[in-house]
Amino acid sequence: MSQPEVREPLTTPRLDELLRFVVRQEASDLHLKPTRPPLVRVKGRLLPIRAPAFQPDALTQLLLSILNDIQRKKLEQSLCVEFGHSVSGLSRFRATVFYQRGTLGAVFRRVPFKFPSLAEWGLPDVISELADLNQGLVLITGPTGSGKSSTLAALIHQIVQKRLVHVVTIEDPIEFLLTDGAGFITQREVGADTPSFGDALRNALRQDPDVIMVGENRDLETMTTTLTAAETGHLVLTTLHTNSAAQTIDRIIDMFPAEQQRQVREQLAEVLRAVVSMQLVERADGSSMVAAVEILRDSPRVSKLVKEGTIGELREEMEKSVTYHKMQTMNQSLAALVIAETVSTETALTVSNNPGELDLMLRKFFYAGRNPDGYGEDATMPSDADYSRIHKLMEIERLYDESQETHRQAIEDKEARIRALEQDLRQRIESEQDREERLRQSEQERERASRALESQRAEYETKIERLQARIRELTAEPTPPSRSGLFRRS
DSSP states (O other), rough: OOOOOSSSOOOSSHHHHHHHHHTTTSSEEEOOTSSOOOOEEEHHHHHHHHOOOHHHHHHHHHHHHTOOOOHHHHHHHHEEEEEEEETTTTTEEEEEEEEEEEEEEEEEEEEEESOOOHHHTTOOHHHHGGGOOSSSSEEEEOOOSSSSHHHHHHHHHHHHHHHHEEEEEEEEESSSSSOSSEEEEEEEETTTTTTTTTHHHHHHHOOSSEEEEEEEOOHHHHHHHHHHHHHHTEEEEEEEOOOSHHHHHHHHHTTSSSHHHHHHHHHHHHEEEHHHHEEEEEEESSOEEEEEEEEEEEOOHHHHHHHOOOGGGGGHHHHHHTOOOOOOHHEEEEEEHHHTTTTTTTHHHHOOOOOOHHHHHHTTTTTSOTTTOOOSSSSSOOTTTTHHHHHHHHHHHHHHHHHHHHHHHHHHHHHHHHHHHHHHHHHHHHHHHHHHHHHHHHHHHHHHHHHHHHHHHHHHHHHHHHHHHHHHHHHHHOOOOOOOOGGGOO
């Protein structure tokens, strides 16, 4: 089967022309590799361009021509360099130039000058609420190309437009060019404005920031400083390449040595405000991509699970906290997109990490038509005029709300019982400590009395020996005097 290709021909593969072609095709990425035509990613699919293949020397010369001296030096040292590249009046691109099999290759990701707001993104309203936070840690996660950078940019834009704050961003490279609003923004690029994320983050704490955005947490040093910044009263937003909230928390904890992980769990339980995990899914009509979003927010229960390290229970807590805390799992987000007819059932099941669970979830909302055993081409949706569908959904909602209330009350009762037991335990510990202290004091008194008794006994024995010696002296018979010389008796 022949591979599909983008049909617009390009006879002269100059870089600016290729990038303009990327924008015209609404592609997300351009791939350049020696000895083959350029490729573009359109709606998630990687397609070749009908253009001549690049020869290795020509591609090397082309790529080196867009690097400055600092970038060339970094390429020589690390064999890879990332930087921002702009085409005037067109778009910005996040470029990565690297060696592969001894020759240079490159990937250019399109970063539009204008980016959608959170509302235009079609993201849940609860994400907009994150822009009102004053402190803590917000993590935007997902695989490459899932919309993390766009979401971060939209959040920062909303913060700057609404609040009198100073925002410092640390990026590698700078992608979206952000402008001042009610607040103002400082954008620093690793390699151009600062040597590393860690250095920039430490310096940012001395630049009077209210909000700090770290483009990516790649190492232990950066994560340690990120947690410290969030702990000291700043709002910190950052990204990780993880696929779920639970995996994100595990990844952070696993960055640290085993002897520090308990402390990190406690620290994370205090500062974590939200984890937003994203993936892009093709729309049912094939026109574009839409974001499916998993949302974990801070709550007493979530903080407790993180602190205790029972991360596996977070997904169940998200499922149960849709109404009260506005959390949701990735499967719940996919189900919502299917029910809204934004995404097809087949696509949702394909991208889900747990398609079996998603399938059961969808069955609660849909009736099987001619194919009662599942979904497929013969499956039909009920008529919009059929009130039984509405009644069933209302009944499901009522039962769900009741179960949520029951669950909430049970949790409150359990937490109250736990608090009472903890108070009783503290009292018992304090009582035990008091008893141990009294025993210790009694033992010290006994030892002092024993030492005093031994001292007195030794003193008395000495006196008795002296008295006995004196008595012996007094009771001893006197020795008669000896006679000698002229008066000696014969």
